[in-house]
Amino acid sequence: MENKRADDTRTQDAQGNDSPSDSNKLGPIRRHPYIAAIIAILILLVIAAVVIWWLNARHYEWTDDAFIDARTVTVGAEIAGRITDVAVTDNQPVEAGAVLLRIDDSDYQA
Incomplete structure (x- = not known):
């Protein structure tokens, strides 16, 4: 019976023992919370920078061979003359x- 009690005490000591080796088993995030927070903030900043770059860069066409497909429309006047007023702006639908x-109509008025 004494052997059984000795085995039980050894088992309890092994289970309840708070040795310094337990602190080494903690993850690196729990051992260094400030460094983990800084790394998380840096990762979020990189993700935000990539998203901002993508939102800006997606509006521009670029190519390696200098050809871009586009719909072109030729605008031509039926009469010649000087332009006095432009009623639209760039890229306005x-x-x-x-x-x-x-068009200046002073030539036709005369």
Whole structure:
């Protein structure tokens, strides 16, 4: 019976023993919380920078061979003259039949 009690005490000592080797078993995040927080913040900053770059860069076309596919429209006037007023701005959507510009009509008035 004494052997059984001695075995039980050894088992309890092994289970309840708080030795310094237990602190080495903690993960690196629990051992260094400030360094882990700094690394997490840096990772978030890198992700934010990549997202901002992507949101900005996706609006620009680029190519290695200098050819970009696009729809082109030729605008030509039926009469010649000086332009006095431009009614649209760059990249403004316009409807069919809308006035784009006004031509000086002083030659036709004379």
